[in-house]
Amino acid sequence: MLSAQAQTGLDLYSIDKTADPCNDFYQYACGGWLKANPIPPEESRWGRFDVLFENNQKTLRAILEDSAAHQDRSALDRQVGAFYQSCTNEDAIEKLGASPLQPELDRIAAITARTGLVEEIARLHDQQVYVFFNFTPSPDPDNARLNIANLDQGGLGLPEKDFYFRSDAHSEEIRQKYVAHIAKMLQLAGVPSDLAAQKAADVMRIETALAKASLDITARRNPKLLVHRMSLSELASLTPSFSFNAFLQTLKAPPFNTLNVSVPAFQKAFGVQLAAEPLPNLKAYLVWHYVSSSARLLSRAFVQENFDFYSRTLTGASELRPRWKRCVNATDDELGEALGKLFVERTHAEEGKERTLKIVAAIQEQMKLDIESLTWMSPETRKQAQVKLAAVANKIGFPDRWRDYSSVSVSGGDYFGNWYRANQFENRREIAKIGQPVDRSEWGMTPPTVDAYYSPAQNNINFPAGILQPPFYSNNASNPVNYGGVGAVIGHELTHGFDDEGRQYDADGNLKDWWRKTDRERFVKLSDCFVNEYGGFSPVSGVEVNGRLTLGENTADNGGLRLAYLALLDDLAKKSVPLSQTQDGYNQAQQFFLGFGQLWCENQRPESARLQVQTDPHSPAKFRVDGTVSNMPEFSRAFGCKATDKMFAAKACRVW
Numbered sequence: 001m002l003s004a005q006a007q008t009g010l011d012l013y014s015i016d017k018t019a020d021p022c023n024d025f026y027q028y029a030c031g032g033w034l035k036a037n038p039i040p041p042e043e044s045r046w047g048r049f050d051v052l053f054e055n056n057q058k059t060l061r062a063i064l065e066d067s068a069a070h071q072d073r074s075a076l077d078r079q080v081g082a083f084y085q086s087c088t089n090e091d092a093i094e095k096l097g098a099s100p101l102q103p104e105l106d107r108i109a110a111i112t113a114r115t116g117l118v119e120e121i122a123r124l125h126d127q128q129v130y131v132f133f134n135f136t137p138s139p140d141p142d143n144a145r146l147n148i149a150n151l152d153q154g155g156l157g158l159p160e161k162d163f164y165f166r167s168d169a170h171s172e173e174i175r176q177k178y179v180a181h182i183a184k185m186l187q188l189a190g191v192p193s194d195l196a197a198q199k200a201a202d203v204m205r206i207e208t209a210l211a212k213a214s215l216d217i218t219a220r221r222n223p224k225l226l227v228h229r230m231s232l233s234e235l236a237s238l239t240p241s242f243s244f245n246a247f248l249q250t251l252k253a254p255p256f257n258t259l260n261v262s263v264p265a266f267q268k269a270f271g272v273q274l275a276a277e278p279l280p281n282l283k284a285y286l287v288w289h290y291v292s293s294s295a296r297l298l299s300r301a302f303v304q305e306n307f308d309f310y311s312r313t314l315t316g317a318s319e320l321r322p323r324w325k326r327c328v329n330a331t332d333d334e335l336g337e338a339l340g341k342l343f344v345e346r347t348h349a350e351e352g353k354e355r356t357l358k359i360v361a362a363i364q365e366q367m368k369l370d371i372e373s374l375t376w377m378s379p380e381t382r383k384q385a386q387v388k389l390a391a392v393a394n395k396i397g398f399p400d401r402w403r404d405y406s407s408v409s410v411s412g413g414d415y416f417g418n419w420y421r422a423n424q425f426e427n428r429r430e431i432a433k434i435g436q437p438v439d440r441s442e443w444g445m446t447p448p449t450v451d452a453y454y455s456p457a458q459n460n461i462n463f464p465a466g467i468l469q470p471p472f473y474s475n476n477a478s479n480p481v482n483y484g485g486v487g488a489v490i491g492h493e494l495t496h497g498f499d500d501e502g503r504q505y506d507a508d509g510n511l512k513d514w515w516r517k518t519d520r521e522r523f524v525k526l527s528d529c530f531v532n533e534y535g536g537f538s539p540v541s542g543v544e545v546n547g548r549l550t551l552g553e554n555t556a557d558n559g560g561l562r563l564a565y566l567a568l569l570d571d572l573a574k575k576s577v578p579l580s581q582t583q584d585g586y587n588q589a590q591q592f593f594l595g596f597g598q599l600w601c602e603n604q605r606p607e608s609a610r611l612q613v614q615t616d617p618h619s620p621a622k623f624r625v626d627g628t629v630s631n632m633p634e635f636s637r638a639f640g641c642k643a644t645d646k647m648f649a650a651k652a653c654r655v656w
């Protein structure tokens, strides 16, 4: 694609000079990009994150093809090379048809009593097919240094609770298509068509009962709602129809006496379903989830049917992604740190580490000053906030120690088996953590990932090497553009420690209230401004952004951009560069806001936008830009906006 020779690193061709930055900043920053970058048929949205990720995918493809061709070079090459090879060998996969499913389907068919279900449920969990509920280790809410067992709601095939209950025509249609999809998948797995339709209805009834007892995603943002410590015997009386002891034994979980049950009402409802539904229906539910989880590993008929519902219907994509991309992603999913190690070596990712740490330190310093200057916070709470901020740990680029997958047996001709053996390795690795100290050096994202995260229970921010590249960061970009890019992302992750969810955790990651009551009340009041503001945005007619679901992300976007701006001002002052100094026709402040805006250039299909506002705590890209800049008087000043302009910060929301 054409790229203007910019001194700043801004993408000048992306700017739509016919738009007015004060009334539609997103269009101004991204209009040219949006026009030049239509959504590829296989995608549901296409933005600058995706373009960067696609570049990483191309790098990964080259690595994997090289490894596949040189499997005798090293154990690592053999492992990832053979895995990739097994995935790309479509002819072999096609010939197998539905047969890889058969051993597990036979086992399910042979179950004759409810007690036999327990073992099968555990067997499926062992392969990461999480039927009926989720069972994982997680940090003890009162002692975040220790992993305890955690039982949580789960077992649904639609994205979220509310998909089972919304009464509008569009939602009804999705449910109809979902039931038809279940029936088609059962047929592909060998169930006769009239029986498949009936079984699909049974599955839908079971899932609807589970959904009814689940908490919705907005309620789940309050971590306190998810803490219910109980003993195994208390759990047994909550769900008498299911022997958790037998389940744990089959899973080979380490011994423990107490666990956290996130949603007790859900476990109760699960028990009721297990006792009330006829055995054949419960077995149909297991078959459906096993087949659905396996679909992408099987022949074209399965892959296509899975795509038709989960991608075409739910997100609007019209074509399958090319096989090589699916296989790159599969290797990243299953052997992520093996592939990640090669990615880091090939891309010299260690070089980005030091310069990123410098920006992190600058942003952290600004947050310290910001907390000090807040007028709404009492000195006591402020002191605690500083303690928490000072304790935030930074993880940049990639892990210090790489995960060892050598026990996963990988064969170049067995994609199905490779996938499930890797799943089993991962599930057993997780389950073994119960009762063990939390390893805070572990990463929740692989190195090529174009994303970042904050962990509230570990109080650390994590930036994979994949995001430390243009447009987020470039040695050749101007300071303001880098601060508006990676600076805003760092500020965003840091602010997560102080959003509606993160603020409930203390400096060591414990779920412990360190706020004075009056400060807590002021925080909620200031946050409500964001709830109202973003709740008024609508990406698709009839669909509005959920201001409560997106509150944490919006708080982080707003806090993050402000912190990055303050860090830029500090940097400019140190270098005696005036804010008015221009490059590429933009002064320093304008470059900063354009650098930020251009991160988010993205085209999105209406189906995908609808799905996003119903399931994703992030606001759609346009509102992440316009909502945030319109809360900053510095933006209005930078572009000379008038009080009547849309982006003018008249009733600006601000927490941090």
Ligand SMILES: [Zn+2]
Residues within 6 Å of the ligand: 492, 493, 496, 553, 556
């Ligand atoms: Zn975030």
